[in-house]
Amino acid sequence: MNGFQWKMGDRALALKPSGIRKFFDILESMPEAISLGIGEPDFVTPWPVRDMGIYSLEKGFTKYTPNAGLSELRTEVARYMRRHYGLSYDAQRQTVVTVGGSEGIDLMMRAVLDPDDEVLIPQPSFVCYGPIATLVGARPVYIETTAENDFRLTAAQLRGAITPKTRLLVLPFPNNPTGAIMEWADLEAIAEVLRETKIMVLSDEIYAELTYGTRHVSLAQIPGMYERTVVINGLSKSHAMTGWRMGYACGPDEVIQTMVKIHQYAIMSAPTTSQYAAVEALRNGDESIMAMREEYDTRRRFVIDRLRGMGLPCFEPLGAFYVFPDIRGTGLTSDAFCERLLREKKVATVPGEAFGDSGSGFVRCCYATSMRQLAEALDRIESFLENINK
Amino acid sequence: MTEILRLLAKDCALTHAQIAAMLGVTTGEVAAAVRDYEDKGVILGYKAVVDWEKIGIETVTALIDVKTTPQRGEGFDRVAERIYQYDEVESLYLMSGGYDLSVLITGRTMKEVALFVAEKLAPLEAVTGTATHFLLKKYKERGAVFADREEQQERMKLL
Numbered sequence: 148m149n150g151f152q153w154k155m156g157d158r159a160l161a162l163k164p165s166g167i168r169k170f171f172d173i174l175e176s177m178p179e180a181i182s183l184g185i186g187e188p189d190f191v192t193p194w195p196v197r198d199m200g201i202y203s204l205e206k207g208f209t210k211y212t213p214n215a216g217l218s219e220l221r222t223e224v225a226r227y228m229r230r231h232y233g234l235s236y237d238a239q240r241q242t243v244v245t246v247g248g249s250e251g252i253d254l255m256m257r258a259v260l261d262p263d264d265e266v267l268i269p270q271p272s273f274v275c276y277g278p279i280a281t282l283v284g285a286r287p288v289y290i291e292t293t294a295e296n297d298f299r300l301t302a303a304q305l306r307g308a309i310t311p312k313t314r315l316l317v318l319p320f321p322n323n324p325t326g327a328i329m330e331w332a333d334l335e336a337i338a339e340v341l342r343e344t345k346i347m348v349l350s351d352e353i354y355a356e357l358t359y360g361t362r363h364v365s366l367a368q369i370p371g372m373y374e375r376t377v378v379i380n381g382l383s384k385s386h387a388m389t390g391w392r393m394g395y396a397c398g399p400d401e402v403i404q405t406m407v408k409i410h411q412y413a414i415m416s417a418p419t420t421s422q423y424a425a426v427e428a429l430r431n432g433d434e435s436i437m438a439m440r441e442e443y444d445t446r447r448r449f450v451i452d453r454l455r456g457m458g459l460p461c462f463e464p465l466g467a468f469y470v471f472p473d474i475r476g477t478g479l480t481s482d483a484f485c486e487r488l489l490r491e492k493k494v495a496t497v498p499g500e501a502f503g504d505s506g507s508g509f510v511r512c513c514y515a516t517s518m519r520q521l522a523e524a525l526d527r528i529e530s531f532l533e534n535i536n537k
Numbered sequence: 538m539t540e541i542l543r544l545l546a547k548d549c550a551l552t553h554a555q556i557a558a559m560l561g562v563t564t565g566e567v568a569a570a571v572r573d574y575e576d577k578g579v580i581l582g583y584k585a586v587v588d589w590e591k592i593g594i595e596t597v598t599a600l601i602d603v604k605t606t607p608q609r610g611e612g613f614d615r616v617a618e619r620i621y622q623y624d625e626v627e628s629l630y631l632m633s634g635g636y637d638l639s640v641l642i643t644g645r646t647m648k649e650v651a652l653f654v655a656e657k658l659a660p661l662e663a664v665t666g667t668a669t670h671f672l673l674k675k676y677k678e679r680g681a682v683f684a685d686r687e688e689q690q691e692r693m694k695l696l
Contacts, residue, residue, distance in 0.1 A: 518551070518555070
């Protein structure tokens with residue numbers, strides 16, 4: 148060592164480290180803990196999809212693909228978007244295959260944002276939007292959704308947050324961590340506000356296939372919104388393919404082509420094996436989606452019922468695979484609640500404030516785990532609550 | 538309430554309270570529906586899928602193809618009934634194709650199974666021939682896989 152001094156970039160330095168870091172460390176020392184803290188399907192990728200990945204390897208399909216993705220896959224993406232959401236995209240010009248939905252978010256922000264632009268981000272929400280916007284030099288502006296509104300974004304909140312500098316709205320629904328969804332009327336009200344502006348929209352619809360009792364509506368389906376919206380989606384949640392890193396983005400020609408330009412410099416192309424598997428998933432996987440959705444739905448009802456039975460207020464989440472009970476009645480902060488629950492009962496959950504200030508007082512529980520594990524975890528939570536109340 | 542059957546067919550260890558929560562009905566309604574299904578013979582039984590080998594208990598299972606002479610007015614039902622009365626017979630199916638009945642039996646030893654075929658099955662008047670196939674290894678039974686599932690060791694635990 149000759150005392151070389153690294154100098155980190157200011158924007159990277161300014162990023163906050165993950166608020167749940169300490170939970171990782173506790174969990175590491177506790178192999179027998181039940182984790183309701185991981186936002187990922189417990190299902191293994193359906194066998195025909197895995198088989199197609201293996202088959203592509205046997206055939207020796209191990210080269211780069213075109214930058215924007217296999218044209219066969221983009222054709223399936225376009226068909227899928229039409230079949231599931233009634234949205235028409237030209238496969239070759241209006242779709243790009245990305246490394247997970249996350250890369251799509253990164254690409255879109257880099258494609259449209261300049262320093263000092265404001266990005267509206269409803270919270271609680273997934274943790275990546277603010278940091279990515281910050282890295283581009285843009286300024287995240289958070290809109291706190293509330294339990295009273297079922298954690299939906301309201302037109303009034305949106306209108307109140309818009310300034311002349313607002314360039315982009317992130318629409319993270321179905322929502323992680325709350326499980327909230329936006330229905331047609333909710334989106335129509337948002338569209339009404341947007342129409343008077345030049346604000347672009349990043350609609351993160353990675354949980355689109357996981358809605359219960361109602362079909363997902365994309366903002367791009369609302370009249371006048373298609374032209375200003377990039378839809379981010381992927382196969383991680385819908386087809387239980389998190390590890391394959393398969394996402395895609397669809398939107399107007401101009402923005403998608405700019406995203407492809409960045410993607411070709413930064414990533415080249417998404418993993419080839421995963422793309423072949425994704426073709427099979429999108430082409431023949433609808434039944435697997437339905438089967439998994441039904442399974443999640445029964446677990447969802449079971450978990451809500453148990454949590455409410457313990458006296459934890461719990462609004463009914465109609466999307467994703469999370470419940471977001473209100474733990475303020477316990478007198479603990481959500482951080483303390485989660486840490487004690489983990490240490491005392493070995494159940495991992497995530498404090499709501501990890502997803503934004505308005506998440507404080509709430510706890511995210513993921514129910515994408517087996518009924519047996521869920522039942523055991525809920526018994527432990529119940530006994531934890533009894534101990535607190537003593 | 539056929540949803541209840543779908544859930545129980547997949548996992549009969551679910552309690553009535555769990556099923557009730559999953560379906561959004563009361564525990565009483567589930568209990569009543571299950572009792573009704575049992576009474577009507579819609580639910581015929583609840584059995585665990587056991588890997589006996591794992592605890593060192595050896596069993597022998599055989600699939601026996603049986604050719605029979607159907608009987609006037611009764612078809613295959615009469616001979617089938619005479620076969621399924623034996624406790625050793627775990628399953629019995631009427632088949633299309635090269636033989637008529639397929640008998641699945643489990644015994645403690647190969648000899649025990651062979652004796653059953655020789656002394657009980659083959660001598661039945663309507664039985665004209667048998668072919669016994671012994672199971673060498675069970676991979677999957679009623680949806681349950683016998684091999685230990687390998688879990689991905691290194692994975693994200695929180696996000």
